Amino acid sequence: MTQAFARSSKQTFDRLSNPAGGHSHPSCASPRSNSLFLHLMKATMQRNTSTLLTSLTACALAIGTQTMQAQTSATPLPATIKIVSSLPRTGSANAQTTSMVNGIRMALTEVGGKVHGVEVLYEDWDDASPQRGNWDPAIEAANADKGIADSMVVAYIGTYNSGAAKVSMPKLNAAGLAMVSPGNTYPGLTKPGTGEANEPMVYRPSGSINYFRVVPTDDVQGFVAAEFAKSLNATKVFVLHDRELYGKGIADVFNASAKALGMEVVAFDGLDTKAANYKAIATKIKQSKAEVVFYGGTTQTNAAQLAKDLLAQKVDAKLIVPDGCFEEAFIKAAGANALEGRCFITFGGVEPKLLGGKGQVFYENYKRLYGKEPEAYAAYGYEAAKVVLTAMERAAEAGSLSRAAVLKEIAATKDFSGALGNWSFDANGDTTNKVMSVNTVKDGKFETVKVVGS
Amino acid sequence: MFEWFDSDVLLQQLLLGLSNGMIIALIALGYTMVYGIIELINFAHGDLFMLGSFLALTLVGVAMNCGIVDPELMGASSHWWLLGTLVLVCGVFCGGLNLCIDHFAYKPLRRASKLSQLVAAIGVSFIIVNVGLFWGGLPMDILGGGGAAAAPKDFPHLVSDTNLLGEESFVVMTWNDVVIFVVTIPLMIALTLFVKFTKLGMAMRATAQHATAARLMGVDVNKVIAATFAIGGFLGGAASVLYANYNSTVSFQMGFRAGMDAFTAAVLGGIGSLPGAMLGGLLIGLVRAMSDQYVGSEWTNVVVFSLLVLILIFRPTGLLGLKQREKV
Numbered sequence: 001m002t003q004a005f006a007r008s009s010k011q012t013f014d015r016l017s018n019p020a021g022g023h024s025h026p027s028c029a030s031p032r033s034n035s036l037f038l039h040l041m042k043a044t045m046q047r048n049t050s051t052l053l054t055s056l057t058a059c060a061l062a063i064g065t066q067t068m069q070a071q072t073s074a075t076p077l078p079a080t081i082k083i084v085s086s087l088p089r090t091g092s093a094n095a096q097t098t099s100m101v102n103g104i105r106m107a108l109t110e111v112g113g114k115v116h117g118v119e120v121l122y123e124d125w126d127d128a129s130p131q132r133g134n135w136d137p138a139i140e141a142a143n144a145d146k147g148i149a150d151s152m153v154v155a156y157i158g159t160y161n162s163g164a165a166k167v168s169m170p171k172l173n174a175a176g177l178a179m180v181s182p183g184n185t186y187p188g189l190t191k192p193g194t195g196e197a198n199e200p201m202v203y204r205p206s207g208s209i210n211y212f213r214v215v216p217t218d219d220v221q222g223f224v225a226a227e228f229a230k231s232l233n234a235t236k237v238f239v240l241h242d243r244e245l246y247g248k249g250i251a252d253v254f255n256a257s258a259k260a261l262g263m264e265v266v267a268f269d270g271l272d273t274k275a276a277n278y279k280a281i282a283t284k285i286k287q288s289k290a291e292v293v294f295y296g297g298t299t300q301t302n303a304a305q306l307a308k309d310l311l312a313q314k315v316d317a318k319l320i321v322p323d324g325c326f327e328e329a330f331i332k333a334a335g336a337n338a339l340e341g342r343c344f345i346t347f348g349g350v351e352p353k354l355l356g357g358k359g360q361v362f363y364e365n366y367k368r369l370y371g372k373e374p375e376a377y378a379a380y381g382y383e384a385a386k387v388v389l390t391a392m393e394r395a396a397e398a399g400s401l402s403r404a405a406v407l408k409e410i411a412a413t414k415d416f417s418g419a420l421g422n423w424s425f426d427a428n429g430d431t432t433n434k435v436m437s438v439n440t441v442k443d444g445k446f447e448t449v450k451v452v453g454s
Numbered sequence: 455m456f457e458w459f460d461s462d463v464l465l466q467q468l469l470l471g472l473s474n475g476m477i478i479a480l481i482a483l484g485y486t487m488v489y490g491i492i493e494l495i496n497f498a499h500g501d502l503f504m505l506g507s508f509l510a511l512t513l514v515g516v517a518m519n520c521g522i523v524d525p526e527l528m529g530a531s532s533h534w535w536l537l538g539t540l541v542l543v544c545g546v547f548c549g550g551l552n553l554c555i556d557h558f559a560y561k562p563l564r565r566a567s568k569l570s571q572l573v574a575a576i577g578v579s580f581i582i583v584n585v586g587l588f589w590g591g592l593p594m595d596i597l598g599g600g601g602a603a604a605a606p607k608d609f610p611h612l613v614s615d616t617n618l619l620g621e622e623s624f625v626v627m628t629w630n631d632v633v634i635f636v637v638t639i640p641l642m643i644a645l646t647l648f649v650k651f652t653k654l655g656m657a658m659r660a661t662a663q664h665a666t667a668a669r670l671m672g673v674d675v676n677k678v679i680a681a682t683f684a685i686g687g688f689l690g691g692a693a694s695v696l697y698a699n700y701n702s703t704v705s706f707q708m709g710f711r712a713g714m715d716a717f718t719a720a721v722l723g724g725i726g727s728l729p730g731a732m733l734g735g736l737l738i739g740l741v742r743a744m745s746d747q748y749v750g751s752e753w754t755n756v757v758v759f760s761l762l763v764l765i766l767i768f769r770p771t772g773l774l775g776l777k778q779r780e781k782v
Contacts, residue, residue, distance in 0.1 A: 090587075092605035130587055133604055133707045243752070270752035274711040276477075277701045279470045280746035286624070287463050304606060305703055312702070313626050314617065333703065335608035 080119040081401050082150065083388055085381075086143040086158035086168065087183075088128035088135045092299050096327040097160060099374050100182055100381030104157060106365065107385035115389055116396030121152070127164055134300045135164040144168035148175040154406045155180065155388040157381070161298075162186030163245040169203035169211055178407040179211045180388055182380035185323065185348060186249045187217040190428040194219050195249065200428070210407055212429040214383045214420065216348035216436065218246070218322070222253025224436045224452050225320050225346045226261055229292040232318055236264045238290035240281070242301035243270040250322045251296030258294075266290050273301040281306070282313035293317045298324030304333035311338045323347040326376040331441055339441040344449070349420065350437045351448055352379050359419040376446075379419045386418055462624040467743040473631045473700065475739020476638040480693035481716035482723070482731035483645065484552075484686030490662045490726035491682045493568060494560065497575040499690060500713015501582035502552055506544040506694030507704045508589050511609055513540060518610070528610035532629055537612045537699065541637055545691035552687025553680055561676065586706035606705035609698040634696050641692060642732055645685070649728065654681055662726065722762055724775020733773060737761075 085104055087097040101124050108122055125143050129136040140159060147153045148171065156172055159165045160183040169189065172179045181189075188195015189203060190211065196202075203211065229237055237258050241251035248270070258265055266288040271278065285293055293310065297303045303325045310319060319342060321330075326347045331339060352363045352374045362382055366374045391409035395401055398409075414424040423433040438450040481503055488496045514536070518525045523533055559578050563571045587604060613629035649655040660668040661678045669675050697712065698704050719738045723730025738758060745757040765773060 090604060094604055130584060130604075131707075131710070133705075240751075269750050272751055272754055274707075275742075275751075275754075276474065276697065276708070276712065276715075277703075278751075279474075280467055280743040281751055283463060283466045283470065284747050287460060299605070302606075304608075305701070308608075308702055312615070312628075312630075329605040333606040333608060335702070 077116070077118050077396060077399075077401055078152070080121055080152065081115075081154055081392070082121045082123065082152040083155045083157060083385070084123045084125055084143075084147055084150075084153055086125045086127045086140060086147075086156065086164075087160045088164075088300075089124070089126035090128040090130050091133035092329045092333065093128070093134070093160060093327070095329050096375045096377055099378040100160070102366065102370055103182075103362075103374070103378040103380070103382030104385040106362070106369065107382050107389060110386075111389050111393070115392040115401075118396060118401060120389070120392070125158075127159060135159065135161045137164070137167050140164040140167045141171070144171040148172065148177060153177065154392065154401060154403050155410070157182065157384050157388065159184060160377075161244075161246060162189060162249065165189055165211070166203070166245060170205050173203060173208075173210045174205045176206065176208075176210060176403050176407060178388070178391075178403065178410050180384045180410065181211070181213040181215070182384040183215060183377055184213055184246075185215055185218045185221060186246050187219040187253075188245075188249065189213075190430050191217065191219070192428075209411065209427075209429050212387075212410060212413075212425050214387065214431050214433075215377075215380050216431060216434050218250040218348075219253050220434055220453075221322055221346050221348050221436060222250045223257045224438065225250075225294060225322065226254050226257035226263070227452075228344060228346070228438050228450065229258060229294065229320060230261045230263060232292060234263055234291040234318075236266050236288065236290040237292045237294060238266050238285050238288055238317065239268045240271050240293065240295045240297070240306070241269075242273050242295075242297035242303075244273075244297075244301060246324060247296035247298065247301060247322075249296070251294065254294045254296065254320075271295070271297065271302070271306070273297070275302070275305075278302075278306045278309040279313050282309045282315050285310070285317055286313060286315045290317050292320060294320045296322060298322075299327060299330040299333060300324075304330055304338075307334045307338040307343055311342065319343045321345050323376070326439065326446070328375060331444060331446075336441055336444040340443075341440070343441060345439045345441075345446070347376060347437050347439060349376070349379070349433075349435055350451055351376065351439065351446060354437075354448060354451075355379060355419060357419075357421070358417065359421070362419040383418045383420050387413055387416060390416070463747065466625045467747045468740070469625065469627060469631060471740035471743035472736060473634050473739070474742065475736035476634050477693050477697050477700065477735075478712070478715050478719050478738055479732045479735025480638055480641065480689050480696070481712055482719040482735045483642075483728065484690045485713075485717050486720040486723070486725055486727060486731040487682050487686045489720070490728075491658065491679055492560070492564070492571075492665075494571045494575060495717070496686075497572070497713070498555060498578035498582055499552075499686065500711075500716065501579050501586065501709035502548050502555070502687060503690040503694045503697075503712055504586050504706060504709030505551065505582060505589070506548040506691040507609070507698040507708070508586060508706075509547050510540045510544050510695045510698050511607055511704045512589075513543065514610060514612070525610070528612070530614065532613040534613070537633065537695070540612075540695045541692045544695050545688040548691025548694065549684040549686075549688035552683040552690070556680060556683040561679075583706060583709065586709070590706045604706060606703050609702045609704045611702055612699050630700050634700060637692060637696060641689060645689070646728060648685075654678070658682060718758065718762055722765060722772055724769075724772030727772070727774045727776070730772055730774035737773075 089097050113120055127135050127140040127143055129139055147156050156177055156179045162184045165184045188199035190200050239251050239255050241247045255265055255268055295303055295306055303321050307319055326345050355363055362379055392406055395405040395409045416423055420433055423431050426432055434453045436452040437448050439446045439448050484499045488494055517523045555578055559574050560571055563574055613633055615628050618627050619625055657673045657678045660673055661675050665675050715738055719734035720731045723734030741758055742754055745754040749757055
């Protein structure tokens with residue numbers, strides 16, 4: 001009931017200003033226009049002229065030169081093209097996603113807002129609702145539909161949450177629209193045999209791949225977390241998860257890895273993510289004498305409250321949480337006291353300030369432009385946009401900016417030299433990048449304690 | 455792996471259940487009083503409670519920034535006077551706000567169908583949540599620190615975190631627990647006495663029984679209803695400070711869940727009944743703690759709502775609810 005009312009004002013505005021969900025071409029190209037004109041306009045449809053007058057002229061020309069147009073083989077490049085992002089902008093992930101959107105904007109600015117002379121528009125869409133304070137399946141589905149309906153959109157950057165990707169992936173796949181995620185880490189989205197039996201084929205109704213991600217997955221991350229628990233000399237671990245795709249997924253990996261590394265998993269339980277506190281669970285953890293608690297969850301699913309209640313109930317166990325908590329908001333919500341020396345955060349990559357090469361350039365530019373430290377995922381937003389824009393450039397050079405052409409070029413990304421290093425997309429659409437880090441909180445800030453792989 | 459019975463664990467869970475339950479009970483009173491008098495489920499009550507805690511957070515922020523209290527000492531020593539002031543101020547704030555909500559949103563609909571009032575309550579709830587979302591960013595932004603408006607905020611401990619049972623004890627009981635009982639129990643006793651023995655209390659009971667008859671007897675029904683909203687709001691405001699201090703988190707979304715729990719408690723105890731709401735709140739707190747420990751937190755909501763269904767099957771009016779008399 002609440003979700004229906006919950007569209008953020010930003011989104012309502014988008015809807016109002018763009019009611020058909022399509023591009024706002026003022027005349028013949030409108031889907032509601034007369035079918036005769038539509039037929040005649042087929043050839044000039046992609047040419048996005050901006051005023052009523054010019055497009056009317058184009059209509060007239062099209063009638064006159066129909067036969068001539070039909071003879072030219074290549075479709076001309078459009079004047080403008082669009083990329084969109086769908087991220088949770090309402091709720092506590094806002095600081096993280098703002099940073100990601102900033103990254104995307106930076107990538108766009110670096111190419112002068114153009115690929116091969118074609119103007120690239122960017123729209124920042126929200127997939128969260130105030131009532132959930134988190135991603136909302138209804139809104140993510142609507143975003144996917146909106147992206148598909150808008151013929152100018154050639155790439156969809158998103159989502160942040162793996163659960164949200166599950167909603168939009170099949171839709172975008174059927175429409176053949178490329179999707180590049182800067183944040184999804186649930187392995188089952190791309191890797192056969194890591195999730196449910198029907199994954200990932202269930203997300204690919206068309207049979208081909210349209211989904212790519214620039215971030216390493218949780219099967220790597222969960223293992224690194226378990227290894228780290230082992231290095232803390234843990235013999236017993238208490239595993240909790242938030243019952244979401246991402247959280248449960250990484251908790252499963254941690255669970256299996258911990259057992260494989262010879263640790264005893266004393267409990268595996270789902271948390272009620274809206275509960276007022278977890279003092280009762282903290283008591284149970286204390287009773288179990290576990291040395292390490294792993295919580296597969298995010299700031300949005302109340303990880304900070306768990307950290308606080310472990311402290312309040314005087315539980316000595318160390319808490320390990322995954323990258324969903326690797327953001328300033330987590331420290332703000334938990335209070336540094338509850339985290340310092342007590343909590344470790346794994347992350348599929350390294351802190352922005354530790355990035356090397358082009359990553360360092362990105363970090364410096366970001367700080368100069370926005371006057372503050374980028375959040376952990378800013379570089380991934382930047383990298384995702386950069387990959388998309390580079391692929392669009394190649395596609396445009398080859399003569400077409402159609403969805404299929406852009407998709408083909410994104411899939412062909414190889415030895416890409418970006419902010420996250422040198423990497424390629426593999427056959428599943430995953431990055432070949434496997435760098436992981438373990439971080440803690442010191443003096444109210446994240447500090448890296450260990451970097452794994454490279 | 456886990457010993458099934460461990461007296462320390464049981465004692466700790468009982469304490470946690472009671473502390474959580476007391477807060478729920480205090481909120482539940484606001485639901486049950488309003489329902490008892492105008493048969494309206496005031497969905498906005500949980501969100502009103504949320505605003506109370508936001509005011510508390512803002513005031514604590516101001517106190518810390520103006521040097522009235524030392525941020526370093528938060529959690530180390532107790533600031534009883536600050537806690538007391540907050541309970542009063544936030545109570546009065548929520549009471550006043552509830553009064554205004556009744557005046558502007560519910561009163562014009564008094565003679566409309568019950569459904570219209572219910573929808574109005576849902577509307578007010580949405581408005582308050584969005585006010586909270588806006589307000590959420592303010593205290594920290596103004597007083598330095600910044601951060602996303604929607605992120606949950608850390609609420610400093612106003613009283614000492616030291617374990618009153620000794621550092622070595624398994625069971626942890628701090629002033630944070632004690633303060634809940636110290637504030638809640640007198641409030642509940644005062645409310646009971648007020649409703650039983652004062653003139654306004656008598657008028658409330660009369661209005662609850664039959665509003666038209668009460669009006670015929672010279673009771674100013676609108677005034678009585680306003681007083682009910684004010685008292686319910688006050689209790690919610692007091693609960694919000696206790697909640698924020700106990701959980702040390704404030705978020706614009708907390709009203710929904712707290713309201714849901716409190717509403718369940720009110721129904722469980724028998725909606726319209728004051729002792730029922732108190733009993734229901736304690737019961738929910740205890741059942742939650744026991745279920746987290748002995749069943750698994752994954753099942754806690756299932757356990758709570760199964761209990762509710764079971765009780766309503768055998769006692770449709772709740773544990774202490776009176777049989778509904780046919781109103782002709």
